[in-house]
Amino acid sequence: MPGPLAAAVLACLVALGAAACGTGGYSKGGDVARGRQLFTKNCASCHTLAAANASGVIGPNLDDAFAADRSQGFHASSIQQIVADQIRLPLQGIGTKAGKVTPTGTPVMPANIVRGRDVTDVAAFVAACAGNQNAPACRPTQGGKVTATDGKTIFQQAGCVNCHTLKDAGSTGTVGPNLDQKRPPKSLVVERVTNGRGAMPAFGTNGTLTPAQIQAVADYVASVAGK
DSSP states (O other), rough: OOHHHHHHHHHHHHHHTTSSSSSSSSOOOOHHHHHHHHHHHTTTTEEEEEEGEOOOOOSBBHHHHHHHHHHHTHHHHHHHHHHHHHHSSOOOOOTTTTEEEESSSSBOOOOOSSHHHHHHHHHHHHHHHTTTTTSSGOOSTTTTSSOOOOOOHHHHHGGGGTTOEEETTTEEOSSSSSHHHOOOOHHHHHHHHHHBBTTTTOOOTHHHHHHHHHHHHHHHHHHHTTT
16 A cells, blocks of 8 residues: 555545646656755755655655555656645644644645755655665765855755744744744754754764864854844
8 A cells, every 4th residue: 555645645646637636737857866956955854865865854754655655566757746746735734833733743844845847856856766765866875965164054055944944044944943033042053953852853963964064053043043
């Protein structure tokens, strides 16, 4: 049987026949290599996907979600459509002070975290590689590592913009705390980035950021939050 995420959207695809389930039409083609880069930048902080060296725990583990479906002959084109539709119109949640969450308290993915051609490329990458990391085009690389040394770029490359609001970085994420409102001191930023908390990954222990990069991003956040 398909996984729960795949099954729900597959039912929608079957019911609608020739019409795509989401609001953006069918997702066809796509550049898998470019999709990997976009996934690493925009999605890896929340999802696990071995082909992207991603181990996020906020959202579903995409390897687990699609591996069984792939082994049962679930077509890559259907997986691609599922992913594209979820990007365009994610599961809707209820409002809380911390942002949007599901009834069980799981943070809800923001809609249109990527747009246009980027949706197609990300969906193509996930469709090709989720639960399939041993395929030649899907073998994990080190290309997704954060290489920046300045705090603002680290904040952007590590995916912090997808979860947090910080005016200076141009981010409006609602999954994690609004940093402009919280105005955390550097010591707290270092501790949270290093060790994580709740749904936030432990960037210092999972190998995503070096101690120097953590210091740099903590300096940045502490100096610009709320300004």
